[in-house]
Amino acid sequence: MSEGCAAGVLVAGIGNPDRGDDGFGPAVARRLRERLPSGICVVERAGDILALIGDWEGFAHVVMVDAVKAMGEPGRIHRFDLRKCGLPIGFAYRSTHGFGVAEAVELARSLGRLPRHLVLYLVEGACFEIGVPLSPAVAHAVGEAAARIVEELASRSAAETEEGERA
Amino acid sequence: MATRTIRVDYIARVEGESALDLHIRDGKVDAAHLAIFEPPRFFEALLRGRGFREVLDIVARICGICPIAYQMSGVHAIEQVLGVAVEPPIRALRRLLYCGEWIESHALHIVMLHAPDFLGYPDAITMAREHGAAVERGLALKKAGNALLRLLGGREIHPVNVRVGGFYRAPARAELAALVDTLKAAQDQAIATLRWAAGFEFPECRRDYEFVALRHAQDYPMNEGRIVSTAGLDIAAADYETEFLERQVPHSTALHSALKRRGAYLVGPLARYALNRDRLPAEVQALADEVGLEPVCCNPYRSILVRAVEVVYACGEALRLIVDYEPPSRPFVPVAPRAGTGHACSEAPRGILYHRYRLDAEGTILDARLVPPTAQNQGVIEADLRQTAAARLDLDEDELKAACEQSIRNHDPCISCAAHFLTLRVHRG
Numbered sequence: 001m002s003e004g005c006a007a008g009v010l011v012a013g014i015g016n017p018d019r020g021d022d023g024f025g026p027a028v029a030r031r032l033r034e035r036l037p038s039g040i041c042v043v044e045r046a047g048d049i050l051a052l053i054g055d056w057e058g059f060a061h062v063v064m065v066d067a068v069k070a071m072g073e074p075g076r077i078h079r080f081d082l083r084k085c086g087l088p089i090g091f092a093y094r095s096t097h098g099f100g101v102a103e104a105v106e107l108a109r110s111l112g113r114l115p116r117h118l119v120l121y122l123v124e125g126a127c128f129e130i131g132v133p134l135s136p137a138v139a140h141a142v143g144e145a146a147a148r149i150v151e152e153l154a155s156r157s158a159a160e161t162e163e164g165e166r167a
Numbered sequence: 168m169a170t171r172t173i174r175v176d177y178i179a180r181v182e183g184e185s186a187l188d189l190h191i192r193d194g195k196v197d198a199a200h201l202a203i204f205e206p207p208r209f210f211e212a213l214l215r216g217r218g219f220r221e222v223l224d225i226v227a228r229i230c231g232i233c234p235i236a237y238q239m240s241g242v243h244a245i246e247q248v249l250g251v252a253v254e255p256p257i258r259a260l261r262r263l264l265y266c267g268e269w270i271e272s273h274a275l276h277i278v279m280l281h282a283p284d285f286l287g288y289p290d291a292i293t294m295a296r297e298h299g300a301a302v303e304r305g306l307a308l309k310k311a312g313n314a315l316l317r318l319l320g321g322r323e324i325h326p327v328n329v330r331v332g333g334f335y336r337a338p339a340r341a342e343l344a345a346l347v348d349t350l351k352a353a354q355d356q357a358i359a360t361l362r363w364a365a366g367f368e369f370p371e372c373r374r375d376y377e378f379v380a381l382r383h384a385q386d387y388p389m390n391e392g393r394i395v396s397t398a399g400l401d402i403a404a405a406d407y408e409t410e411f412l413e414r415q416v417p418h419s420t421a422l423h424s425a426l427k428r429r430g431a432y433l434v435g436p437l438a439r440y441a442l443n444r445d446r447l448p449a450e451v452q453a454l455a456d457e458v459g460l461e462p463v464c465c466n467p468y469r470s471i472l473v474r475a476v477e478v479v480y481a482c483g484e485a486l487r488l489i490v491d492y493e494p495p496s497r498p499f500v501p502v503a504p505r506a507g508t509g510h511a512c513s514e515a516p517r518g519i520l521y522h523r524y525r526l527d528a529e530g531t532i533l534d535a536r537l538v539p540p541t542a543q544n545q546g547v548i549e550a551d552l553r554q555t556a557a558a559r560l561d562l563d564e565d566e567l568k569a570a571c572e573q574s575i576r577n578h579d580p581c582i583s584c585a586a587h588f589l590t591l592r593v594h595r596g
Contacts, residue, residue, distance in 0.1 A: 110295035
């Protein structure tokens with residue numbers, strides 16, 4: 001965990017900003033940098049997905065944001081609590097170089113290296129062409145995903161404060 | 168005449184997308200085709216008309232696993248045209264960068280892609296439940312390799328710091344020194360990985376390959392050397408196209424390479440080691456002896472041991488280069504365009520990577536030729552498949568498919584480089 005990330009919370013926006021809707025994760029990460037309190041670490045990841053496991057080290061709460069292939073409703077956001085379950089078949093996908101987010105999560109589960117809380121927000125994409133911007137429905141979902149993550153992290157923070165006060 | 172068809176639609180744990188067709192007629196293997204159907208990406212055409220300064224950033228995009236290889240073959244070929252000679256520290260930094268790529272690429276293949284074959288797991292995720300320490304070592308090695316790429320290349324995927332004449336920025340001694348502890352730990356992890364892999368059971372197999380690799384006057388080859396083979400070939404990179412040809416085959420979008428006079432040949436770790444074992448430091452040779460690795464290994468299943476030896480070597484070499492490093496007087500030498508043709512070969516993790524560029528007087532690329540290792544190995548991969556299948560025709564379909572997939576993975580093919588997901592179709596008759 002790097003300095004300046006004292007809250008123990010990491011948000012990782014995953015995807016390639018130059019591949020259309022694959023840029024959703026980084027777009028949400030950028031939006032969250034403006035809205036989340038300092039102390040919450042926000043990163044963008046486009047390359048080596050296996051390195052995610054290293055990124056999680058020292059963080060108790062990790063939120064990942066990514067895009068998934070078109071599944072009927074571009075812009076629809078799905079939330080998964082990956083401590084409770086793996087990514088359902090249909091959402092599991094892989095990069096051409098072998099390891100995607102699902103594999104990184106399951107590898108970390110096998111190694112006993114999952115963070116205490118691990119949540120994944122996935123948006124259904126429409127277009128993953130090289131050099132095109134986010135499609136309108138997915139661009140619209142950036143704000144919604146950012147708002148849901150801000151709310152989730154705020155309620156987590158409130159719950160932990162309450163827990164601390166009870167203790 | 169009876170025909171039997173077996174089909175595997177997807178072969179996992181290879182880099183990229185392709186299919187395998189196995190034709191079995193009257194109890195004999197009729198044909199084995201590695202069918203690469205990934206659309207060609209036309210990089211050679213895309214380079215035409217570009218300035219020579221753009222080449223290294225373009226070719227780095229060809230592969231996410233071995234971008235350094237593309238940058239190194241490219242930079243040497245272009246510097247040859249321009250008559251550029253770099254300072255020894257630049258040469259050392261390029262070798263150090265290559266060490267990083269060998270470490271991350273080999274560690275990924277050894278632990279995540281290849282080891283599950285020997286231990287009977289469908290994938291590294293399942294294997295990690297019982298071999299967690301080995302997988303952790305693999306991840307740590309990959310991370311160490313990536314750290315070198317990040318420092319010297321600017322980032323680990325598609326690095327941006329290499330330029331014609333040197334680097335955009337050369338690191339300070341202290342920046343490299345900060346990696347020493349990581350690399351020392353990586354060296355121990357690499358030795359443990361080699362000893363772990365040496366405990367696997369390897370199928371009996373001896374193949375009569377012609378090995379082709381670079382050979383350098385002093386060093387285990389990475390960036391420089393003549394192209395040599397176990398059949399006596401000994402040429403400069405400029406003569407590559409005199410001895411080797413590329414041809415189209417109907418079943419693959421990747422060109423097949425062959426020696427004009429002798430046909431299929433093998434590049435990569437087995438070849439490099441067979442032709443250059445004497446260039447490894449004594450302590451690395453001793454480790455190879457300790458695990459029972461023969462000086463010339465003709466069993467493709469044991470290539471995992473050679474990769475592991477090369478990771479040990481690359482960690483030690485990286486440490487040596489860091490200790491000896493004196494920053495260059497300037498990060499790059501000035502370069503001026505001129506017309507001509509340049510050729511270079513460097514040792515990508517998977518074997519020799521040949522580049523040729525022709526430039527006009529303004530430095531514009533008139534044409535380019537890139538021959539990646541996997542394209543060169545397709546003939547051998549298919550020959551291995553024929554032999555693997557022929558010896559296992561009594562196996563049921565799933566077992567035969569698994570054996571064929573393992574045979575392909577022995578050579579760590581990078582399909583994305585060669586042209587990408589493997590499908591296996593077996594036609595029995």
